Amino acid sequence: MTTRHRDLTTPALYSQTRPSRGTVQASQSAALAELANDAAGGHPAQRATVLRNEGGTFCCYIWPDTTAIYYAVRATASWKTAPVFNASSVTLAVTDGTTTVGPGASPYLPRDLLAPISPGVSGARLDDFSMRTVYVQRDSLVAAGLSPSVPWRFTFVVTTVATYVEAIEIAEVSRFATDTADTYGADPDYYQPRSIIDDNVVAIGKTLEAAYDLQRRTYHAVSLDEVAGHDHVTSGTYAPIPGSQLESAGVASRWEVRPRLMGGVPTVQFGVRYRTTGAHTGGVRITTGVGTYTLALPTTGGAWVDNFTGVGYLAQATTDEIHWDAFSSAGTLSIASYWIVETP
Amino acid sequence: MTTITTAGIWIDLPTSGGAADRFRADQPLGAGLVQIASSNAEFACRENNLRTLWEHPGFTDIDGTLSLFGSPSSSVLEFPWDAVPGSSAVGVAYAGAHRMRGYGSTGVMPRITISARLKAGGGTAGVVLVANAGGRPQPSDPYVVIGSTSPTYERKTGTLALTLGNVFSRSIAPLVEDTTPPGEPIENGVDSIVHLWVGVWNSNASKTSTRGMTIYLGAPP
Numbered sequence: 001m002t003t004r005h006r007d008l009t010t011p012a013l014y015s016q017t018r019p020s021r022g023t024v025q026a027s028q029s030a031a032l033a034e035l036a037n038d039a040a041g042g043h044p045a046q047r048a049t050v051l052r053n054e055g056g057t058f059c060c061y062i063w064p065d066t067t068a069i070y071y072a073v074r075a076t077a078s079w080k081t082a083p084v085f086n087a088s089s090v091t092l093a094v095t096d097g098t099t100t101v102g103p104g105a106s107p108y109l110p111r112d113l114l115a116p117i118s119p120g121v122s123g124a125r126l127d128d129f130s131m132r133t134v135y136v137q138r139d140s141l142v143a144a145g146l147s148p149s150v151p152w153r154f155t156f157v158v159t160t161v162a163t164y165v166e167a168i169e170i171a172e173v174s175r176f177a178t179d180t181a182d183t184y185g186a187d188p189d190y191y192q193p194r195s196i197i198d199d200n201v202v203a204i205g206k207t208l209e210a211a212y213d214l215q216r217r218t219y220h221a222v223s224l225d226e227v228a229g230h231d232h233v234t235s236g237t238y239a240p241i242p243g244s245q246l247e248s249a250g251v252a253s254r255w256e257v258r259p260r261l262m263g264g265v266p267t268v269q270f271g272v273r274y275r276t277t278g279a280h281t282g283g284v285r286i287t288t289g290v291g292t293y294t295l296a297l298p299t300t301g302g303a304w305v306d307n308f309t310g311v312g313y314l315a316q317a318t319t320d321e322i323h324w325d326a327f328s329s330a331g332t333l334s335i336a337s338y339w340i341v342e343t344p
Numbered sequence: 345m346t347t348i349t350t351a352g353i354w355i356d357l358p359t360s361g362g363a364a365d366r367f368r369a370d371q372p373l374g375a376g377l378v379q380i381a382s383s384n385a386e387f388a389c390r391e392n393n394l395r396t397l398w399e400h401p402g403f404t405d406i407d408g409t410l411s412l413f414g415s416p417s418s419s420v421l422e423f424p425w426d427a428v429p430g431s432s433a434v435g436v437a438y439a440g441a442h443r444m445r446g447y448g449s450t451g452v453m454p455r456i457t458i459s460a461r462l463k464a465g466g467g468t469a470g471v472v473l474v475a476n477a478g479g480r481p482q483p484s485d486p487y488v489v490i491g492s493t494s495p496t497y498e499r500k501t502g503t504l505a506l507t508l509g510n511v512f513s514r515s516i517a518p519l520v521e522d523t524t525p526p527g528e529p530i531e532n533g534v535d536s537i538v539h540l541w542v543g544v545w546n547s548n549a550s551k552t553s554t555r556g557m558t559i560y561l562g563a564p565p
Contacts, residue, residue: 015347015382015383022374028378047442049440052437052438069530072516080429167440199369202360204381205367220399260391260392
């Protein structure tokens, strides 16, 4: 394995200097390699946010089959009504549905994550915000046995004492290297003046494909407390979901997103983390500018279950609007997380 | 002279590694192919960068009286960012720290776009989005305001144009912690980020409500 550091730069390559049937200069190929690297690894787009809370269990989702290898996790805390030296704590467990790492101390998770977060005591809430950022590493979790080809659930358990956790964020981080262990990545050093074109140039094509295929944009991620703050569905037919997805009585909240316009109609996978109170079933659906797409939710017998197998499409436009509906065949369908992610 | 870096669409090339791969070994590397590949790479850099940054279900019945943003630069500072959560006077949310990179090679930042459905029970329902280096929003911080006097929900969208001077460096060098002692970072570097803050108010103590609040990056004009 050979790695080569790269800074986050985006060289400008003007078409006029590469006329058809012209001769390619080595510097042009080197710059193209750098630009392809940036396209593939410089702009990963999965993320999720847990909003302000006083504690609870929140689940976020990342699909690890992209070019990103680090996930930045940032927790921010401040006091509740008056400055007191009290702490918030956040634990993290990551699972692929089969293997789980955490929530306690694990060599595969950042050790700093478990340290309490204490806000300041200056007297102004905002000035007393305390933030901690750690970086979860994909390769460590794969080494621990998680599969990189299925979505991972990041479960945050928040405990507070007279404090709020203002936000927990998780986001993919740009790549800072090319690595021969990857299936993509083009080393600009291969393109020296007056050298011959050898088979290293194939890496440019692979890297461009990674810029297209190994990218997933999170379009929508809402994480609610599994313990007390989730949404409840009792309607026997598809209807707007009371709680986080309701604009007003009988009207669903509509969320504006920016589709990734790489050509063709953007495809998404969607779903929820849910449970049924009994043996009944349910369903969720999203409506976009293209159509309405449904996802059947089998009974869970009271357990929380992830189901992100819904498939839909977004408008091939600079913006689209999404809204959710759901039904429960009987009893209550509870929903704690909503996720819509691109399928390139 | 107008310079072109991308055709603005993805141009399909034969599958990498396949028999028709234009980049396969021993093939001539013509300038036309490099032109297409450069166009695709520039286009992907631009498009991959645009993404959702934050979403919030919204605030209900915010009824404090605030006459803000008549004098814009001072009002960002005067907004009651320290309001205790749960108070109906104003809504305040820390919308996170987000990577901000240029729109491809243009040197121009993507537009930070806030979109929400607003209604005002009277007066003006307002939402302000501020971008800064972290900490209390300051008068010099870039911001955008969206407002509505509609008694029913209507979508309002505002965009924030940042410059390179508005983003801040973040060093990333996580140790490999599954060894003892921890190993050197697999890779490390510096990216640029911006912190976002959202405030919600009403101009005359009527009730402001917001729904489906999203912040995303859009293409610059």
